[in-house]
Amino acid sequence: MHIAILYNRDHELLEDDPGREAREDVTRVATALSEALTRGDTHAEPLAVEGSRLDFVDLLARMQPDLVINLCESVAADSRGEMVIPCLLDMLGLPYTGSPALSLGLALHKDKAKELLKVRGVSTPGFARVxxxxxxxxxxxxxxxxxxxxxxDASMGISGDSVVHDRAALGRAVEAVLRTFQQPALVEQFxxxxxxxxxxxxxxxxxxxxLTEIRFGKHFEDxxxxxxYAAKWESNSPEYKDSPSAPCQLEDPVLEARLVKTAVxxxxxxxxxDYGRVDLRVSPEGVPYVIDINPNCDLHPDAGFAKAARAAGIDYPALATRLVEIALERAHGHPTTRRKGPGAARFLDPANRNVLAGRSNGRNRARRSRASAE
Ligand SMILES: Nc1ncnc2c1ncn2[C@@H]1O[C@H](COP(=O)(O)OP(=O)(O)O)[C@@H](O)[C@H]1O
Ligand SMILES: [Mg+2]
Known part of the structure; x- marks a missing residue:
């Protein structure tokens, strides 16, 4: 099996990138997954999306990998480009891991995501977009x-000054977001x-x-x-050292069930x-609030998702293999019912097929019409 691991290489693009550490991290994830998956007749090869260059599209079209592991979190150092990648993969007719463009787009348009949660009755803090x-x-x-x-995402633009107690501080925090990120500010109940x-x-x-809990230590007392951002990415900062996260066993099974139900x-x-992480805060009254949905969350071996898998007895190579299986199963059906033989992987069950998948060239079109004639 041939797997392409697609990731963004854009951390050196901007002189003053407020999310440089987060962007750099994805290169290490690509290497870790490649090492975890390459064995026997499986070859997993990292492939960088360089800035906003489209060379990778032609490369993938020629490669025709069996699966793309999509780790791209931005294009040209802009997180809003994340949703472009699944669209291009859909056009190429290639199956990929993780969420489709719509989900990635919604997760990064936090006000839209929260509107959806509200109409569905999923608890999320009150908010306004400015x-x-x-x-x-x-x-x-x-x-x-x-x-x-x-x-x-990835705590970009979040500092102690993000939490405000009066109108003057609110104005300053909104101004900082508008100026630094050139995008709307989300104002949310703390x-x-x-x-x-x-x-x-x-x-x-x-x-x-x-479940994973963040333990805020002494540094956070006042x-x-x-x-x-420092607590998440700057490993020498007191914030980072004093906010460890670890898989936790909640003492209250009712609360745990509520958290899982809300997240699902x-x-x-x-x-x-396929995979992702939902971040919640639990109010002093015990009500869980969704604050963030991370569809294609960080898969670094030391990040929360892999740690949680390890706590469930799934080591990193097993997790990587499971992610591949989950994506292939979604795209092609369960292995026991999957067609065998050369090219069989591209006979998609129509129910699971993306509208665009298979339209990339005449060969796929021919296969599709043959499949539907059977
Ligand atoms: N409504 C909220 N109440 C309390 N803390 C919050 C709230 N929203 C965000 N935070 C804090 O800010 C951090 C980053 O916010 P989050 O919404 O998760 O953004 P990102 O997508 O950047 O991870 C959270 O991990 C949490 O500690
Ligand atoms: Mg978050």
Whole structure:
């Protein structure tokens, strides 16, 4: 089996990139997955999307890998480009791991995602989107609030100053987001209390891996208990050292069940698939609130998802293999019912086939009409 591991190489593109560490991380994930998967007749090869260059499209068209592991989190150092990649893979008719463009786009348009959660009755903090500084006065939410970029992830733009207690600080935080990220600010009710992540794996069935809790230590005693950019990425910072995360066993099974149910509902609301992580805060009253949905979450061997898998007895090579199986099964059906023989992998069950898949060339069209004639 030939697997292409597609990742963004754009961390050196901007002189002053507020998300450089996060972007650089994905290169290491590509290497780790390649090492974990390459054995026997399986070859997993990293392939970089360089800035906004499209060379990788032709390369993939020629390669025709059996599967693409899609690790791309941005294009040309812009997170909003993340959703472009699944569209191009759909046009090439190649199966890939993780969520489709719609889910990635919604997860990175946090206000849209929250609107969906609201209509589906999934609890998420009250919010307002602010596009222009002069609209800050229209925000009608009780303090304290947290201000974040509406189109980023990986804690980009999150610092202690993001949590605000009055109008003046709110204005400053919104201004910082608008100026640094050139995108709307999401103003959200700040939920004090525990921060717990629910890692999800699989489609049918979908299971939760052991839940992960962030333990805010001494450094956070007189600061907001939040995962700032430094806490997530700057390994020498006191924030990083004092906010370890680890798989946890919740003492309250009712709360655990509630967290998992809420996370699964949020994941389904965005039509996410294969794997991902839903981040929640639990209010002092014990109500779980969804604060963030991460469809194609970080797969670094030391990041939360792999740690949670390990706690469930799934080591990194086993997790990598499972991700490949889950994506292939979604694209082609269960191995026991899959057709055998050369090219058989591209006979997709129509129910699972993306509308665009198979249209990339005459060969695939011919196969499709033959398949439908049978
Ligand atoms: N509504 C909220 N209440 C309390 N803390 C929050 C809230 N929203 C975000 N945070 C804190 O900020 C961090 C980053 O926010 P998040 O929404 O997860 O953005 P990202 O997509 O960048 O990870 C969270 O891990 C959490 O610590
Ligand atoms: Mg998050």
């Amino acid at each position: 596009d222009r500084l002069e609209d800050v006065g229209l925000v009608d939410l009780p303090f304290p609030l947290i201000v974040k970029p509406a189109r980023e 939920i004090p209390g525990r921060e717990i992540y629910v890692p999800l794996l699989g489609n049918n069935p979908r299971r939760a891996l052991p 600061r907001p208990n939040i995962v700032t 509902e949020a994941f389904a609301a965005l039509e996410c698939q």
